[in-house]
Amino acid sequence: MNALETRELSKHYRDVAAIDDVSISLEENRVHGLLGRNGAGKTTLMKLLTAQIFATSGSMRVLGEDPVENAGVLSQTCFIQESQKYPDGFRPLDVMRISQGLYPAWDQELARDLVADFRLPEKRAIRKLSRGQLSAVGIIIGLASRAPLTFFDEPYLGLDAVARRLFFDRLLADYAEHPRTIVLSTHHIDEVSNLLEHVVLLDEGKVMLDEEADALQSAAIEVSGRLTEVDEFTTTAEVLHTARIGALATATIVADGEQTAAAARAAGLDVAPVSLQNYIVHRTTAAAPAAAR
Amino acid sequence: MLDETKPLFIAVAEQIEDGILDATYPEGSPVPSTNELAAFLRINPATAGKGLNRLVDAGVLVKRRGVGMFVAPGAIEQLRRRRREAFTQTYLVPLLREAAQLDITAHELAQMITKEASR
Structure with a gap:
């Protein structure tokens, strides 16, 4: 079964097509990479799929249903945003308490372990956290929610090498024990390439590649x-x-x-x-002059 | 650690093969599980599983339901045969090409090999 499908999905802002005729299918219980340069449309696509913004045209199915105003689907979906805003005065502790009520499969013990692993000061006001600590909050919510469909948008901004490795290892271990659909959006391609089973590459709102990671490795x-x-x-x-x-x-x-x-x-x-990262760099730069012609 | 010139699942399979050939995993003994391999090599469990299944298909490993995967009887013999067949292409051809660039004759090369082997 597919965890999500889009058909000819588009999102226009005035004359700009942020998402342009995107038709993709992501199989359930796999780790998918949503890759592309800054401004390629990755975040916009994830916002559409989680019903935070509305499509201009096209259709989509998320966990078999239309996600728009669908509380059932949204409680099965966890979207860790790069620039998540939290209410004033919130501490990581408060965010975790709310998440616990929000996600039916929440694992409090895992959340506790991760707080310790990332050395997150859970009682400090979120606005006083560093960029890396803020990323850690998102990672902890994303993993401990155990949502059947989890989106991570640039999950490790500001994290040092040790913390990135930690995220990687904990994600792998938890995914192995509790298989679910994970969509990883990043431009740090080399670090995640061994984790991905399937890759969608966006460029200027369009799907540029939609392939199995195995095939790309020798492409x-x-x-x-x-x-x-x-x-x-x-x-x-x-x-x-x-x-x-x-x-x-x-x-x-x-x-x-x-x-x-x-x-x-x-x-x-x-x-x-040719590494996945280099392949994608060549693909996206080779396309730029062709599109300008 | 993994040979990155090949698809990842093939590199995983070859690493297990190396372990069988150097007796890390003797015939009849268990090999690491999919999840153990995935965590150790930091790769997706599906990729690790694909590598192991490739060896099951080749008869190098046997699957025992609910227990795990084990090195099949005769696996070492089978791997040796297959790798010997590939030895010329993998090792001899590049060696001879480099030797030719350096004006080393086949005769000299044979002498060098004998000398190095007896050290």
Whole structure:
């Protein structure tokens, strides 16, 4: 079953299409990556899916139903926003108390463990917390709510490397024991790439990629060698990026499974993998000039 | 730790294979569970499971319902056979290419190997 589906979903602000004709399906009980540059429409899409704003056109199903004014669906959905606002005078303790009443599957023991792990001062006013501590509040709510559908929007702004690792490990451990649908939106792609099973890449409100993470991992390769040989090998390939130094060159090309790599090696070229992060960078920068034309 | 030039689930499978070949996991012994592997390698449990299932399909591991996965009898022999078949492409071809660039003849190379092996 799909945890969520959108069909030709669009959200316009005057002349700007923040979300433009998006049709995606996210299978339940998997970790999905919602990736893209700043301003690509990630947050807008999540706000639509959690009925915080309304679509201009198109349709969507969240946990099988229309989420708009649907308390049943919304109590099964947890949306951790990057810029979550809290009422004046609220402390992390108050936020957790309210969340406990809001989410039927809330696990108080997990929340307590996470507060200790992140060393969160739970009795300090939220407006006095650092950016990292604020992110920790969101992470704790997102994990302890155990909502069947959880959105994390840039969950680790301001967190140091230790805390990011902690988030990662606790998310993995809890997800393994309590499978649920998780949508992770971030531009720190390399850090999360091993966690994702499926990736949706947005660019200027449109879906640019909608693929299994496995397939993306071998979707492109980098070939390098003598300029003439690289040129000859890449004439028939879809080239995403090239660089040259003197008589040497490297090219990032779209690969057709193992065959492309084998052919490159047979042609005497060196072959290196392309990380998800680099693949996406090349994809989004290669698209920019094409769109401007 | 994982070979990043390959799809993640294949790298997971190969890591378990290495463990079988170097007797970390003897035949008949259990291998780590999906969740243990996922936590240890910091990867999605589904990916870890896909790696393990690949080895079950190949007959390297056997699944015992409710208990876990175990190294199949004859797994070492099977892995050795398969890796020997790939040895030329994986190791010899790149070695000979580099040797050619350095003007090392096949004869010299053989001598170097013998000398290094007897150290």
